[in-house]
Amino acid sequence: MARSDTRYREAYNQILAFCEPLPAAAPIPSETRLAEIAGVSRTVIRRCLARMEELGLISWQGRDKRLLRTPQAEDRIAVPDSPSDRSDLEQRFLDWVLRFDVPANTPLSVAELSRTFDVPQHDLKEFLAGLSRFGLVSRRPQGGWMLLGFTKDFAIELSDFRSVLELNAVTHVADAPVDHPVWAALAQLRRDHLSLKDAIDTDFHEFSKLDERFHLAINSVVKNRFIAEFQKVISLIFHYHYMWDKTEEKVRNAAAIDEHIAIIDALEARDAEAAQAAALRHLRTSRTTLLSSLRHHHLG
Amino acid sequence: MARSDTRYREAYNQILAFCEPLPAAAPIPSETRLAEIAGVSRTVIRRCLARMEELGLISWQGRDKRLLRTPQAEDRIAVPDSPSDRSDLEQRFLDWVLRFDVPANTPLSVAELSRTFDVPQHDLKEFLAGLSRFGLVSRRPQGGWMLLGFTKDFAIELSDFRSVLELNAVTHVADAPVDHPVWAALAQLRRDHLSLKDAIDTDFHEFSKLDERFHLAINSVVKNRFIAEFQKVISLIFHYHYMWDKTEEKVRNAAAIDEHIAIIDALEARDAEAAQAAALRHLRTSRTTLLSSLRHHHLG
DNA sequence: AGTCTTGCATTTAATTATTTAATACACAAA
DNA sequence: TTTGTGTATTAAATAATTAAATGCAAGACT
Numbered sequence: 019m020a021r022s023d024t025r026y027r028e029a030y031n032q033i034l035a036f037c038e039p040l041p042a043a044a045p046i047p048s049e050t051r052l053a054e055i056a057g058v059s060r061t062v063i064r065r066c067l068a069r070m071e072e073l074g075l076i077s078w079q080g081r082d083k084r085l086l087r088t089p090q091a092e093d094r095i096a097v098p099d100s101p102s103d104r105s106d107l108e109q110r111f112l113d114w115v116l117r118f119d120v121p122a123n124t125p126l127s128v129a130e131l132s133r134t135f136d137v138p139q140h141d142l143k144e145f146l147a148g149l150s151r152f153g154l155v156s157r158r159p160q161g162g163w164m165l166l167g168f169t170k171d172f173a174i175e176l177s178d179f180r181s182v183l184e185l186n187a188v189t190h191v192a193d194a195p196v197d198h199p200v201w202a203a204l205a206q207l208r209r210d211h212l213s214l215k216d217a218i219d220t221d222f223h224e225f226s227k228l229d230e231r232f233h234l235a236i237n238s239v240v241k242n243r244f245i246a247e248f249q250k251v252i253s254l255i256f257h258y259h260y261m262w263d264k265t266e267e268k269v270r271n272a273a274a275i276d277e278h279i280a281i282i283d284a285l286e287a288r289d290a291e292a293a294q295a296a297a298l299r300h301l302r303t304s305r306t307t308l309l310s311s312l313r314h315h316h317l318g
Numbered sequence: 319m320a321r322s323d324t325r326y327r328e329a330y331n332q333i334l335a336f337c338e339p340l341p342a343a344a345p346i347p348s349e350t351r352l353a354e355i356a357g358v359s360r361t362v363i364r365r366c367l368a369r370m371e372e373l374g375l376i377s378w379q380g381r382d383k384r385l386l387r388t389p390q391a392e393d394r395i396a397v398p399d400s401p402s403d404r405s406d407l408e409q410r411f412l413d414w415v416l417r418f419d420v421p422a423n424t425p426l427s428v429a430e431l432s433r434t435f436d437v438p439q440h441d442l443k444e445f446l447a448g449l450s451r452f453g454l455v456s457r458r459p460q461g462g463w464m465l466l467g468f469t470k471d472f473a474i475e476l477s478d479f480r481s482v483l484e485l486n487a488v489t490h491v492a493d494a495p496v497d498h499p500v501w502a503a504l505a506q507l508r509r510d511h512l513s514l515k516d517a518i519d520t521d522f523h524e525f526s527k528l529d530e531r532f533h534l535a536i537n538s539v540v541k542n543r544f545i546a547e548f549q550k551v552i553s554l555i556f557h558y559h560y561m562w563d564k565t566e567e568k569v570r571n572a573a574a575i576d577e578h579i580a581i582i583d584a585l586e587a588r589d590a591e592a593a594q595a596a597a598l599r600h601l602r603t604s605r606t607t608l609l610s611s612l613r614h615h616h617l618g
Numbered sequence: 619a620g621t622c623t624t625g626c627a628t629t630t631a632a633t634t635a636t637t638t639a640a641t642a643c644a645c646a647a648a
Numbered sequence: 649t650t651t652g653t654g655t656a657t658t659a660a661a662t663a664a665t666t667a668a669a670t671g672c673a674a675g676a677c678t
Contacts, residue, residue, distance in 0.1 A: 020637030021661035144447035153543040243453040320666030321632035
């Protein structure tokens with residue numbers, strides 16, 4: 019019942035690695051120095067040194083520390099595995115929600131989620147607390163959490179918000195200097211759109227990826243931490259729903275390609291107003307798709 | 319070392335209150351029913367009933383539960399106080415940050431904050447996790463949290479984002495139906511602005527409140543959970559900074575009043591474009607004020 | 619029969635205790 | 649004066665623990 023000593027174990031191996039190239043009887047740097055090297059506190063370093071002394075790797079009296087023998091591979095200490103990085107917990111969680119079509123107002127059990135995602139409960143709680151800021155989950159009065167998302171209202175509000183952000187981004191792109199990387203990206207995107215359009219009969223399912231790339235390119239021009247945070251969630255949600263609604267997928271994607279190209283046209287002509295109008299048209303289509311995808315999903 | 323039994327204690331008193339008006343020897347509803355009444359699980363209700371039986375308040379055999387005597391005030395069980403509701407933790411935290419001018423990149427100690435705010439550490443962690451979504455705080459590699467906010471970049475990005483949201487709101491207002499409550503609010507705001515303008519020499523510090531009311535009215539037209547969440551934070555930050563920058567406060571406020579009235583004029587004329595332009599002018603001023611407030615604060 | 623109720627067992631969640639780690643400070647050595 | 653170490657204090661992460669919620673089956677009442 020205490021925190022893990024992973025930090026100590028990793029630091030220990032790091033210090034060993036640092037000592038390996040040193041000649042025999044070499045002096046060992048100060049605790050503060052070693053702490054810097056391993057990126058931990060002096061407390062951890064002292065634990066490492068104590069162990070190294072105990073195993074006869076070093077001598078240690080006061081500030082005189084010397085290497086007695088070169089550390090070997092077998093001197094290393096075992097580190098408990100599975101960092102199972104929590105950075106992509108968000109991706110995996112949304113993936114889970116969308117893929118299994120978890121309905122709105124589902125109670126979320128931290129214990130269960132912690133098992134399915136192989137993440138400490140603690141991390142999960144923090145993650146859910148973060149999501150609650152986006153209105154995706156909320157606390158239940160009797161404890162625990164509950165998934166709110168993916169009602170019709172949610173989809174509408176999300177779409178509206180996306181439109182606001184995206185129209186803003188389009189304006190920014192139109193104002194971007196000629197040497198901005200977005201122009202090269204758009205030129206490439208235009209080519210990719212045109213080639214996909216030629217092969218639309220067979221490759222129409224490739225559009226989803228292209229769509230993501232397109233919107234990412236547009237939004238990358240806006241450098242804003244608040245907007246960026248939202249975009250991550252938004253694009254993921256739209257991405258999945260886009261892939262799901264299989265009704266008339268081919269026709270829809272072909273139409274979307276044209277809409278994208280219309281936006282690119284207006285942007286390259288530096289016509290901000292036309293670009294806004296084109297973007298608005300596209301966003302309306304997108305919104306309709308999202309809503310109908312939701313409807314089909316809930317009926318079937 | 320376990321969770322508190324506040325839930326049980328509160329439920330107990332609630333059940334007592336429920337029993338009070340009942341006549342002597344009255345039958346007590348089913349556990350499920352009582353659970354509904356108190357808003358807790360059956361487990362808690364059974365604990366309550368057990369205590370009531372023990373104290374001779376009721377008889378309880380199988381499903382036959384009867385009131386033996388009317389509960390008195392002294393039968394109530396003590397509830398550990400301090401609801402210290404965490405709903406306004408956000409308000410208090412931002413207030414603390416802004417009022418004490420906590421500088422950017424300050425390490426935040428959960429233990430310390432937990433003491434100053436009289437909130438369990440656990441709640442604070444959740445809260446901070448939520449704020450990290452807004453880029454206001456972030457996790458430190460060596461553990462704990464750190465306050466990021468209120469650098470120049472932060473202020474600029476916040477201002478930009480605010481502008482995006484606010485311009486969107488203005489457009490919505492211009493499209494609002496005639497019977498929408500916003501029009502009454504704006505009419506009242508116009509009167510209040512004009513009367514403050516007359517008394518600007520003495521009451522100029524009253525503007526801060528008026529400013530908040532004005533922006534709230536505009537933004538209330540947009541019904542969007544994402545936007546609403548952000549607005550809370552944004553308005554608080556701008557509110558404080560506005561109050562701080564004492565340089566030429568009177569002149570600034572007088573100018574802002576005119577800017578507000580210009581927006582109201584355009585809105586009441588249902589001229590969306592003019593309203594946008596007026597709002598943009600005002601937002602630019604606001605942004606300048608925020609930045610200069612920041613500059614003065616950091617220098618002095 | 620069918621619904622409602624309870625008894626019991628299992629699972630989950632909130633909170634604290636405990637251990638690991640970070641930090642602060644004083645003093646000693648270079 | 650700077651740098652390093654010894655020691656003490658404080659904080660953070662996590663598992664242990666208890667409170668509470670939930671699930672299921674059998675019994676009671678209509």
